[in-house]
Amino acid sequence: MSQVRFHTDLHMHSKYSRACSKNSDLEHLTLWARRKGVTVMGTGDFTHPAWFGRLREALVPAEPGLFRLRAELDEDIARELPPSVAAAPVRFMLSVEVSTVYRRAGRTRKIHHLVYLPDFDAAEAFNRRLAQVGDLSSDGRPILGLDSRDLLQITLNCGDGAYLVPAHVWTPWFGVFGSKSGFDTIEECYGELADHIFALETGLSSDPEMNWRVSGLDGYRMVSYSDAHSPPRIGRETTVFDVDLDYFAILRALRTGAGHEGTVEFFPEEGRYHLDGHRKCGIRMTPEETRRRDGICPVCGKPLTVGVLSRVEELADRKKGVRPDGAAGFRSLVPLPEIVGEVLGVGPTSKKVLAEVDELVAALGPELAILEDVPVDDIAIRSLPLAEAIRRLRRGEVVRDPGYDGEYGVIRLFEPGEAIPADTAVTPPLF
Incomplete structure (x- = not known):
């Protein structure tokens, strides 16, 4: 297929992840991708044995590094949709979110990562290695006692085309920059392998403009995906490319910026962790209010959950509104x-x-x-x-x-x- 402009949503979960819809299967994901207008989807959860088996059974090779539903399954879905969207191409990329929990520098770290691989052989090798660390059948998003740097090394060992993207980087509990258990820089997290990180997922509570305030992030491509736990949530955030419909073309765009057109975002205020506060106490605060109260909830006296905006301001070295040279744009939608x-x-x-x-x-x-x-x-x-x-x-x-x-x-x-x-x-x- 020749070069086209298309939406991608490469962070989602199957029915084998906790707190996810029983309809999070390939058929429903394909149907909703067409309704939404998303061309390339992540499979999510390929480390889960049952889901991996279903992926191998129901997907067939399409363009390099991408897959599509078997023809008979795809035809059944097309019959359920209006002609305006029934024939739209939908492709899948092998993807998984991995949660790593470990101690570093005297603190417990809980970091989520998105891993992408171009073929089933590489995914099988990745799964074999992770199965030595923990139980892959307990959750579609495996939770492993593994250092982030070591997960990146395992990914790179899977061959050409394997790459890792830190997930929802500012989320307090599980982001690489999160206020609860994260780091201040990518280098701190991934050590000598940090140069192999070239893209960061903004997450629902931040947008590229917020990330532009941290000059140390200028060299990274910003990506945004839905983190959908049910098919109707697909496409609430996407990353747009203008390249060949091809796994490796998408990867080149993320590495170089050429063909990475930008992102479709939530308004960051809609995200679950934009401001600071305590939900149980009904307390919500701006970063300025949190600083005045030394981060303590006025109702219960315990530390507030410090949100994304506060954490961005803590690490920022630029004022709002500065766009780095070469940064892709974005559009905020509801x-x-x-x-x-x-x-x-x-x-x-x-x-x-x-x-x-x-x-x-x-x-x-x-x-x-x-x-x-x-x-x-x-x-x-x-x-x-x-x-x-x-x-x-x-x-x-x-x-x-x-x-x-x-x-x-x-x-x-x-x-x-x-x-x-x-x-x-x-x-x-x-x-």
């Missing part, structure tokens, strides 16, 4: 079901929202295209209030209620109490 839910005044997972999004996808194409590219006038033919919401979204005119201590934030397109525009379209509207 998932389409959340917008439709706000317009309808119901929850984003309600049957009413799902039905309306189904109709929008059938009429206008995949969800990401509706959010990014479909002309607002075309959306207005379907629904004036939705068109106004998406117009505001594209301009960044949103109301932000930040998340903290594991509680998701809320992004709204209309102010509380604001009258949502009435629908007066001549064509029968959706809403």
Whole structure:
């Protein structure tokens, strides 16, 4: 396939990971990737024996280093989708998130990493080595007593094309820079192998602009993925490439920056760890408030969970708004079901929202295209209030209620109490 611009979502989990949907299988992942407009997906969890067996059974080689569903499985999925998205190509890349827990410099470290491999032989070798460290069958995201540096070495030993990306790097509990158990630099974490790290996952609670404040990160490509625990969450964050549809072309883009077009992001305030606080105590604080209180909760007297914004400010050596030379751009979006839910005044997972999004996808194409590219006038033919919401979204005119201590934030397109525009379209509207 020739060079194209496409969305990738390379961090997700299967039904074999804890707290994940029983529908997190290849068929549902493919269906939702088409609905969302994602072309390349991570398989997630390839270290789990049962999932690895299913991957080998259901996937066949496609472009170099990529896989697709067997034809008969793919045809069944296409029949469930409207023509606007049924034929969209979906490819898989072998991926897994590994949680490492270990002691370093007198502290317990808990760091998550994303590992990618181009073929099943390399994945099998990786699995054999990790099985010597811990039980791979207990969780799709294996939790291992292994140093981050050693995990990187094991990855590199799997041959050409194997690479590792630190996951959600600012998350307090499991990020490489996390406030609870992380490091201050990539070099501290990965030692003499640090030069083999060339990309960092921003996570839901940060965006590239926040990362730009740390000059030591200028040499890394920023990637963003959904970390989906259920298929409908696919594509809430993506990384965009303009390269051949090919594992090794994606890898070259991450190494060099050529063809790495940027990311689609949550507004970082929507992430679960953007600000500081204590969820149980109902306390949420900005970094300035946390510093004034010496990081102590005024209700229970215990240390606050210090969020991503505070940790970025702690390591920052630049003011906000400075974009490093050569840095790829990004776009902040709100998932389409959340917008439709706000317009309808119901929850984003309600049957009413799902039905309306189904109709929008059938009429206008995949969800990401509706959010990014479909002309607002075309959306207005379907629904004036939705068109106004998406117009505001594209301009960044949103109301932000930040998340903290594991509680998701809320992004709204209309102010509380604001009258949502009435629908007066001549064509029968959706809403």
